[in-house]
Amino acid sequence: MTRNSLAARALPPAVLVQIPATSKANAHIDPGSGSFFVQMSLVGLLYAGVAIKPYWRRTKAFLTGRRSTPEADDESSDS
Amino acid sequence: MSASRHPSSFRDPSGFLFQRGGVLLRQINPSYSAHYDRLIESGLYEALVKRGWLVPHEEMDEPAAANVAHRVLKPERLPFVSYPYEWSFSQYRDAAKLTLDIQELALKHGMTLKDASAYNIQFLGSRPLLIDTLSFEIYRVGRPWVAYRQFCQHFLAPLALMSYRDIRLSQLMRSQIDGIPLDLADILLPRRARLRFGLLSHLFIHAKGQSKMAHSKRDAASYKVSALALNGLISSLRNAVSNLGWKMPDSEWGSYYEDTNYTAASADHKAKLVSGMLDEIEPSSVWDLGANDGRYSRLASSRGVHTVAFDIDPVVVEKNYLQARASKDPNLLALRIDLANPSPALGWDHRERSSLADRGPADAVLALALVHHLAIGNNVPLGRIAAFLARLGSNLVIEWVPKSDSQVQRLLASREDVFTEYDEGGFVRAFGENFRMKHSEPIAESERVLYWLQR
Structure with missing residues (x-):
């Protein structure tokens, strides 16, 4: 399990996305409203993926009769 | 000054x-x-x-x-500037991974990349590095990654298209100066690409989100993402990039050296002659045109000379790059270039991206087993070939391949021989208009001749 996914599992999605911004960035490229919106939405999805994956692995292991290892549970889930 | x-x-x-x-x-x-x-x-x-x-x-x-x-x-000045549409698949993927590694390291230091342009990555030999020191800004808590869209357009979309559709789609980067629009990637990618979560989210949903939010009046500053979530996003992008692969197909050039009329003795003699000419020229830079897997490029790079090995075939460029990367060759850069249609000047005022010729000249150009492909394979007159090569380098080491050679006969097998001026006399006359003859020597056990010409 990566540190990111550990931390992501420990925090609800609301905490991940609602830390206030302090000021505008200094970038010269247009990030695009749609891209910002997608980024924000993905954070929630990624969290859901990380949270669900160990349960999915255990369910799969139960159904297939194979043992679910902690290492397998700890793998990142985002791809 | x-x-x-x-x-x-x-x-x-x-x-x-x-x-x-x-x-x-x-x-x-x-x-x-x-x-x-x-x-x-x-x-x-x-x-x-x-x-x-x-x-x-x-x-x-x-x-x-x-x-x-x-x-x-x-x-620190780089010996050669290359562009994404000249990179092999693994080169492109390594450049993408480096961009994400840099962003992750930047976040650890309270900074973030404010752009993620593929043009900001260059290769020093086979090693990618960021060349834009001004790409960083202070990370402001809550701010999403401002370069997310650019990363997807410059890296993820072209890599996905190369991986899922065709390696030649990297050439879309030539016409799309700010990366491949995500709605275009959405159209071009097959449905099965949606089965990958990374592509589904960062390309397909991203493209749809862009079109849905195109007319939104919501202030971009109101979108907030924590640093932790930002790291998760980078990790997800890294997985999406790492999961993309390219299975090299059999190519015309992939087994070129197993399918030539060289004997072992003539190949050795050719290498010896090229080495000798390089030792006399003592170049500080070499461009090897039609380099195939870089066999002869390494005669230059192993002498500590920065060498760019160009070839039209993505398979041999990929193999050359992987070999250079494995051996950590600091002097060999493999790139894909079609000499019949080399990279043009592009962008604003035709000057944002330089043409191939504008990035030269090199001290020495190698054109080994190439002239017949240009003259007969592409119908370029010998005089035009000579004039172009004279723009690219001060010294030219070129292999004359006569019409009787089996490789030339193969090119002529399915077409009429309209190349009445293609003979050694015509070659010497055409190149004599642009170069002085320094030395020439027949290659043992072959009908070919190696020339060293100087501008």
Whole structure:
């Protein structure tokens, strides 16, 4: 399990996305409203993926009769 | 001494590149001072340079090129600038991974990449590195990654298209100067690409989100993402990139050296002759045109000469790059170029991306077993070939391949022989208009002749 996914599992999605911004960035490229919106939405999805994956692995292991290892549970889930 | 601003350096108000007295310098504008100072004081610059991820620079006591400068830097100069549409698949993927590695390291130092342009990555030999020192800004808590869209357009979309559709789609980067629009990637990618979560989210949903939100009046500053979530996003992008692969197909050139009329003795003799000519020329840079897997390019790079090995075939360029990467060759850069249609000047004012010829000349050009492909395979008259090669290099080591050679006969097998001027006399006359003859020698056990010509 990566540190990111550990931390992501420990925090609800609301905490991940609602830390206030302090000021505008200094970038010269247009990030695009749609891209910002997608980024924000993905954070929630990624969290859901990380949270669900160990349960999915255990369910799969139960159904297939194979043992679910902690290492397998700890793998990142985002791809 | 007058300063001339670099024609490709104008989009970022943080600073720009300029030349003074033949030296490449970078001005940092006062508006970027806090970000530059943080880059240095946070230790990020040192960490990046230590890893070989960022081009190192010296701070200079030089006058500004325009108005007032916060600093003037002298970045280490690269021997050759390449572009994404010239990279092999693994080169492109390595450049993408490096961009994400840099972003992750930057976040650890309280900074973030404010752009993720593929053009900011260059290769020093086979090693990618970031060349834009002004790409960093202070990370502001809650701010999403401002370069997310650019990363997807410049890296993820072209890699996905190369992986899922066709390796030649990297050439879309030629026409799309700011990366491949995501709605276009959405149309071109097969449905099965949606089965990958990374592509589904960062390309397909991203494309749909862009079109849905195109007319949104919501202030972009109202979108907030924590640093933790940002790291998750980078990790997800890394997985999406890492999961993309390219299975090399059999290619016309992939087994070229197993399918030639060279005997072992003639191949050895040719290598010996090329080595001898390189030793006499003592070049500081070599371009090997039609380099195949880089067999002869390595005669130059192993002498410590920076060598660019060009070939039209993505398979052999990929193999050449992987070999150079495995051996950590600091002097060999493999690139894909079609000499019949080489990279043109592109972008604003035709000067943002240089043509191949504008990036030369090299001290020496190798054109081994190439002339027949240009003259007969592409119908380019010998005089035009000579004039073009004279633009690319001061010295030319070129292999004459006569019409009786089995490789030429193969090219003529399915077409009428209209090449009445294609003989050694015509070759010498055509190249004599652009070069002086320095030396020539027949290659043992073959009908071929190796020439060293000088402009």
